[in-house]
Amino acid sequence: MRLRQSFHFFLFGMFVGLSLSGLIFFGYTSSWFSRTDVTPWLAPVVCEGTFDSNLIDSIYKQQNITIATTVFALGKYTRFIKDFLESAEEHYFVGFRVHYYLFTDQPEAVPEVKMGKNHHLTVRIVPSMDRWQDISMGRMEILEKLMENELANKVDYIFCLDVDTKFYGRWGVETLGRLVGVLHPWFFDYPRDQFTYERRQESQAFIPAGEGDYYYTAAAFGGSLADVHHLTKTCRKQLNIDAANSIEAIWHEESHLNKYFLNKKPSKVLSPEYLWRDINMSVGQVKIIRFSHVAKNNAEVRPNV
Ligand code: 48C
Numbered sequence: 580m581r582l583r584q585s586f587h588f589f590l591f592g593m594f595v596g597l598s599l600s601g602l603i604f605f606g607y608t609s610s611w612f613s614r615t616d617v618t619p620w621l622a623p624v625v626c627e628g629t630f631d632s633n634l635i636d637s638i639y640k641q642q643n644i645t646i647a648t649t650v651f652a653l654g655k656y657t658r659f660i661k662d663f664l665e666s667a668e669e670h671y672f673v674g675f676r677v678h679y680y681l682f683t684d685q686p687e688a689v690p691e692v693k694m695g696k697n698h699h700l701t702v703r704i705v706p707s708m709d710r711w712q713d714i715s716m717g718r719m720e721i722l723e724k725l726m727e728n729e730l731a732n733k734v735d736y737i738f739c740l741d742v743d744t745k746f747y748g749r750w751g752v753e754t755l756g757r758l759v760g761v762l763h764p765w766f767f768d769y770p771r772d773q774f775t776y777e778r779r780q781e782s783q784a785f786i787p788a789g790e791g792d793y794y795y796t797a798a799a800f801g802g803s804l805a806d807v808h809h810l811t812k813t814c815r816k817q818l819n820i821d822a823a824n825s826i827e828a829i830w831h832e833e834s835h836l837n838k839y840f841l842n843k844k845p846s847k848v849l850s851p852e853y854l855w856r857d858i859n860m861s862v863g864q865v866k867i868i869r870f871s872h873v874a875k876n877n878a879e880v881r882p883n884v
Contacts, residue, residue, distance in 0.1 A: 618792065618848055624762075626850035627866040630753040636674065639752040645676045646755075647734040647804075649722055652681065652742045653707055653714050655880045657688035659742045659873065664692040664700070666746035670869065675752065678734065682721060711881040715797075716818050716832045723811040726804055738801030739811075741872070743880075744854070748869035756847030758802040758810070760840050764851040764872075766794035768864060777834040782826050783817035784834035786841055795840050797833035798872065799854045802846070810839055 616629050623629065648671070652660050660681065671677065676697040683689060684707040694700055705721060708714045722739055730737065736755050766774055774794040777784035801807060814835040821828060828834030851864075855871035878884060 618844070620844050622844065622846050622848055623756075624848045624850055625753055626852055632749065632751060632753070635753050636751065639675065639755070642735075643676075644736065644752075644755075645678060645734040646672050647678050647680060647730055647737040649680045649682070649718075649725065649737065649739045650742045651705070651714065651718055651721075652683045652689075653705065654684070654711075654882050656742055657683060657685050658880075659744070659875075660688070661690045661692065662745045662873065663740075663742050664690075668692065668695050668698065670746035670748055671750045672752065673749075680725060682718075707882075709882050711883060712827065712831050719811045719814040719818060719832050719835075723808060723815050726808040726811070730804055734804060736801060737804055737807050738799065739807070740870075741798035743873055743875055744798065744870060745873050746870050748852070748867050750853060750869050754801070754847070754849055754853065756802055756845075758806040758843065758845045759800065759847045759849060760793070760795040760836075760845035761799040761849040761854050762851050763794045763796040764854055764856045767851050769794070774837075775830055776837055777828040777830070779826065781824060782828045782834070783820050784828040784838045786838055791837070791841055792844070793840075793848065795833075795837055795845075796854050797830075797836045799849070799870065800836060806843075810836070810843075813839055 616624050616626070618624060648667075650660075650663060660683075664679070664681075667679075673695065677699070679698070679700045680703060681689060681700060682703045682705045684705060686702050686704055689702050692700070705717075708717060718739070726737065738754075738759075771791050772788065774791055776786040776791055776794070778788070779785060800810070802810075814832055817835045817838070818828075818832065852867050852869045855865060855868045857872045857874040
């Protein structure tokens with residue numbers, strides 16, 4: 580009897596061993612380990628085909644969420660507001676409650692744009708600045724104070740977007756998460772050593788060679804209010820330290836954002852579908868363009884070079 584039992588035990592062991600090695604072999608050969616729909620820390624990388632729009636909409640519809648969305652349009656960038664808002668109303672969190680905060684130095688230049696159901700626009704006046712770098716970097720402190728003084732306990736999520744952009748496809752609740760970064764459309768298929776991180780140790784945005792996960796864009800980021808508040812507060816503090824030390828990171832607040840995401844990994848990463856190069860660029864590796872920079876002549880549209 581004992582012999583029979585140990586034989587069965589042996590067979591069972593063989594079965595488990597073979598199936599395990601089969602799985603490992605299958606996984607390895609089918610590049611299961613090098614999946615592109617998750618980060619090394621297993622955060623989802625959202626792109627077409629990784630989510631079911633109807634299913635995820637029905638799930639979030641059961642929650643009464645509000646998404647704040649900030650955008651800045653100072654100087655000649657006011658020309659981008661109309662396309663930004665009109666295209667957002669077609670594609671951005673359609674059917675959900677959205678509150679846009681538009682910061683500008685020219686409120687009179689804000690065009691009339693018809694807002695959809697549960698979509699509201701608040702225009703805020705901010706002082707002009709004569710360096711586009713200061714305008715761009717200055718956003719971090721303005722966002723930090725907006726969240727601290729006005730949005731706490733009023734909104735669930737926030738996204739901070741560039742205005743020289745336009746929506747071309749769905750941007751929905753699949754993008755919601757605690758801390759959300761967006762892959763930069765010029766570097767998502769580059770090796771890490773070619774990322775344009777800040778490489779000078781004197782800057783608070785410094786990332787040494789051999790470190791870093793992705794190169795994130797500062798043209799789009801978001802997440803829960805608490806996490807995005809902490810992100811903007813940290814970037815603001817670092818920008819101020821650099822300014823006191825007379826150093827300006829290579830790509831301004833984007834350098835600080837990348838430093839932040841190095842230490843505090845995003846809980847969700849959006850593929851470059853969610854911020855493509857200007858629309859005329861070849862679509863190439865993305866299946867769909869949802870949101871994109873628009874072609875512009877920087878020298879003509881910025882107050883300084
Ligand atoms: O509103 C302005 N006006 C300017 O003169 C320069 C920048 N900006 C804001 O900063 C816009 O919201 C821009 O989208 C953002 C910085 N981003 C850019 O200029 C390009 N997308 C890199």
